[in-house]
Amino acid sequence: xxxxxxxxxxxxxxxxxxxxxxxxxxxxxxxxxxxxxxxxxxxxxxxxxxxxxxxxxxxxxxxxxxxxxxxxxxxxxxxxxxxxxxxxxxxxxxxxxxxxxxxxxxxxxxxxxxxxxxxxxxxxxxxxxxxxxxxxxxxxxxxxxxxxxxxxxxxxxxxxxxxxxxxxxxxxxxxxxxxxxxxxxxxxxxxxxxxxxxxxxxxxxxxxxxxxxxxxxxxxxxxxxxxxxxxxxxxxxxxxxxxxxxxxxxxxxxxxxxxxxxxxxxxxxxxxxxxxxxxxxxxxxxxxxxxxxxxxxxxxxxxxxxxxxxxxxxxxxxxxxxxxxxxxxxxxxxxxxxxxxxxxxxxxxx
Ligand SMILES: [Zn+2]
Numbered sequence: 158x159x160x161x162x163x164x165x166x167x168x169x170x171x172x173x174x175x176x177x178x179x180x181x182x183x184x185x186x187x188x189x190x191x192x193x194x195x196x197x198x199x200x201x202x203x204x205x206x207x208x209x210x211x212x213x214x215x216x217x218x219x220x221x222x223x224x225x226x227x228x229x230x231x232x233x234x235x236x237x238x239x240x241x242x243x244x245x246x247x248x249x250x251x252x253x254x255x256x257x258x259x260x261x262x263x264x265x266x267x268x269x270x271x272x273x274x275x276x277x278x279x280x281x282x283x284x285x286x287x288x289x290x291x292x293x294x295x296x297x298x299x300x301x302x303x304x305x306x307x308x309x310x311x312x313x314x315x316x317x318x319x320x321x322x323x324x325x326x327x328x329x330x331x332x333x334x335x336x337x338x339x340x341x342x343x344x345x346x347x348x349x350x351x352x353x354x355x356x357x358x359x360x361x362x363x364x365x366x367x368x369x370x371x372x373x374x375x376x377x378x379x380x381x382x383x384x385x386x387x388x389x390x391x392x393x394x395x396x397x398x399x400x401x402x403x404x405x406x407x408x409x410x411x412x413x414x415x416x417x418x419x420x421x422x423x424x425x426x427x428x429x430x431x432x433x434x435x436x437x438x439x440x441x442x443x444x445x446x447x448x449x450x451x452x453x454x455x456x457x458x459x460x461x462x463x464x465x466x467x468x469x470x471x472x473x474x475x476x477x478x479x480x481x482x483x484x485x486x487x488x489x490x491x492x493x494x495x496x497x498x499x500x501x502x503x504x505x506x507x
Contacts, residue, residue: 248359249277252398253349253382255337255364255374256326257286257307258460258470261453263369263398264362265314266443267488269450272315279356280311281320281349284337284374288326290468295459302459310456314449320352331373338373345377346384353389361386365399365491370430383493396490401434402427437489444486451481 250271254260260268260280268278286303295302304321311319324345327336337345353361363382368375379397386395409424418424443450454474455461461471476484 247275247277249279249356250360250362251279251281251353251356251358252362253281253283253364253378253385255283255372255378256289257282257284257303257310258289258457259375260307260314261310261450261457262470262473263400264488265310265450265453266446266485267362267441267490268314268316269446269453270441270443272317273446277317277356278315279318279320279352279358280314280316281322281352282307283322283345283378284324284326285321286326288328288333288336289460290463291459292462292464299459303457306457306459310453313452313456318356322348327373327377329372336374338377340377342377342380342384345381346388349381349385350388353385353393354391357391358389358393360396361389361393362396362398362490365397365432367399367430367432369399370427386493386495392495395493395495396439397493399432399437399489399491401437401489402431403434405431432489432491436491438492439490441488441490442486443488444482447481447485450485 250268252260252264252268254263260282268280271278285300286307287300289299289303291299291302307321308319322345324337324340325333325335327333327338331338352358361382364375364379366379368377368379382397383395386393406424406427409418409427412418413422413424451474454470457470460468461474462468473481473485
């Protein structure tokens with residue numbers, strides 16, 4: 158059953174004040190409550206936001222809630238009885254990524270896990286991905302393909318809200334005129350902070366200072382997310398998605414030794430990529446969510462190969478199960494301490 162929040166009775170629902178919601182559907186009418194029910198939320202519902210409440214009792218019995226897809230902790234008062242819904246520690250997490258497919262590669266398991274544990278997950282993707290490599294089958298209107306792929310990925314991960322900022326992909330060398338990386342950090346940060354404020358986010362996830370492997374759009378995400386967290390009205394916990402540097406450097410060296418890399422490839426490029434393992438503060442176990450992570454990777458079919466060569470995403474999406482778990486089963490973050498604000502104790506699942 159869909160319930161639509163139509164009107165605030167008064168004040169800030171964060172303070173436990175009432176909202177009036179209007180329900181539709183026979184179950185609601187059969188519950189004998191009329192059209193108006195007091196809904197008190199300790200999360201934040203926006204006006205006109207739909208929640209999905211399944212009532213399994215009819216008539217004058219106390220209302221029980223069978224299914225709450227809104228991830229915030231809710232308390233419903235009806236016919237004099239009160240009950241709590243949802244995860245009492247539910248939080249809103251905002252993940253910011255540069256390109257469609259970065260969410261699949263870096264944070265998909267964490268997102269699926271957070272959704273499964275009752276948190277609200279918002280995904281912001283900055284660019285259209287139009288400068289990415291792809292096979293010829295997707296080359297025509299690549300941005301449209303990548304938009305559809307991202308929507309599918311967000312769906313399989315259970316993301317509650319997907320925000321496409323639609324900046325042009327800057328390209329690996331920043332060659333695209335007007336690309337995302339050419340916009341001022343402050344301009345982008347204001348856009349991000351607006352979403353963070355709208356969502357009253359508790360956790361924001363950006364990129365490490367290396368921008369991973371140094372793509373200009375990833376560096377822009379790093380800087381803009383840090384600035385957005387300063388601009389946000391509420392203090393947030395900032396985490397930066399990364400990978401442990403050392404095993405990647407070892408793998409790259411092995412690939413060079415085996416002549417698997419192009420002749421002009423310089424492994425020294427990776428000497429400063431990602432983050433030294435000792436600096437990683439959070440390792441999130443996502444092994445129970447590998448099915449969703451694989452579906453997310455496979456959703457980005459345009460990125461699986463290019464010009465007949467298989468790309469990283471294509472390899473990862475097809476890893477056999479026994480190998481996939483050790484490679485895809487952990488996601489890595491560095492928690493960034495706030496110097497000017499006190500911490501609130503909100504954390505990623507660990
Ligand atoms: Zn990217």
